[in-house]
Amino acid sequence: MLLAALMFGSPTVIQADGVGQALHELERIMADTNRLRASYAAGKERMLYCGYCHGEDGNSRRDYIPNLAAQHPRYLFEQFEKFGDGRRNDLVMTELARSLSLQERIDLAVYFSQQVVAPRPAGDPVQTAAGERLYRRSCATCHGPEAQGVSNMPRLAGQPARYLETALRRFQQQNPAQDASVMIAISNALNDDDIRAVATFLQGR
Numbered sequence: 001m002l003l004a005a006l007m008f009g010s011p012t013v014i015q016a017d018g019v020g021q022a023l024h025e026l027e028r029i030m031a032d033t034n035r036l037r038a039s040y041a042a043g044k045e046r047m048l049y050c051g052y053c054h055g056e057d058g059n060s061r062r063d064y065i066p067n068l069a070a071q072h073p074r075y076l077f078e079q080f081e082k083f084g085d086g087r088r089n090d091l092v093m094t095e096l097a098r099s100l101s102l103q104e105r106i107d108l109a110v111y112f113s114q115q116v117v118a119p120r121p122a123g124d125p126v127q128t129a130a131g132e133r134l135y136r137r138s139c140a141t142c143h144g145p146e147a148q149g150v151s152n153m154p155r156l157a158g159q160p161a162r163y164l165e166t167a168l169r170r171f172q173q174q175n176p177a178q179d180a181s182v183m184i185a186i187s188n189a190l191n192d193d194d195i196r197a198v199a200t201f202l203q204g205r
Contacts, residue, residue, distance in 0.1 A: 019081055022102045026073055029110060036110065043111025046104050049096060050112070058115035063162040069115035075154050076109035117158035123200035131201025134194055138186050147205050157205035164199035 029035045047056065050068070055061050058069030068076060082088040084097035097105070122128065135147065142153050149155035156164065171187035190198070 019102070022077070022106060023074065026077055026106050026109065029106065030073060036114075039107045039110040040114055042104075043107035043109070046100075046108055047111055050108060053092075054112075057118070058112040059118040060160055060163070063160040064166060066159055066163050067117055068112035069117045070158075071113060071155050072149055072151055072153075073106075073109040073113040075149065075152050076112055077105055078152055080105040080109070120158060120160070120203045122204035123161065127197045127200045128204060129201075130194075131197035131199070134190070134198045135201055138189065139198070142182075147202055156202045159202055161196075161199040161203040164202055165195050168195045168199070 029039045053061065053065050054068045058067055058071070060067045079088065080097045080100065083090060083093040084100075086094075088094075100108070136145075139147070139156070143149050143156050144153075147155065147157035168183075168187045168190065171181065171183040172190075174181065174184050176184050187195075
């Protein structure tokens with residue numbers, strides 16, 4: 001894990017002239033060790049409010065709140081944007097996202113992406129095995145064979161089972177005519193036992 005004390009220089013300041021520019025800047029930061037260290041340090045200074053719920057190291061303190069540790073920085077940044085512009089709605093997250101500059105959103109995404117997921121206890125072995133089969137069949141194509149995610153597809157490995165169950169049931173409640181997520185169809189193919197099984201499997205990854 002990178003340390004803030006190793007900061008070299010300062011991260012580039014992004015003006016509010018477009019998310020596209022911010023995403024390009026995020027890519028440049030992730031490809032440059034010195035800029036990554038600087039952005040990490042800036043994110044560490046701003047993560048206090050996030051840490052109350054998601055943990056200062058990105059490992060959630062509550063089972064219904066997701067881990068941010070080791071999540072892909074682009075995915076994290078894009079979720080900030082969705083909360084900020086109303087595509088996602090949560091009282092706390094919406095207000096927080098709207099209070100942050102584009103640069104602060106980048107720095108927080110960088111900071112949490114560099115944290116390590118803390119192991120969670122493995123679940124019932126029979127349920128875990130059933131969940132693994134379901135994951136391989138329905139989820140691995142997008143989220144990866146080890147549930148690590150990629151780019152704007154989130155990491156699922158190590159997420160709290162309760163959070164994953166809630167997220168899947170929320171997708172089941174969405175209207176396919178209004179929402180474009182492929183997760184609507186995938187979640188609707190799962191019954192309650194399936195949801196518990198796949199969530200148990202992913203929590204223990």
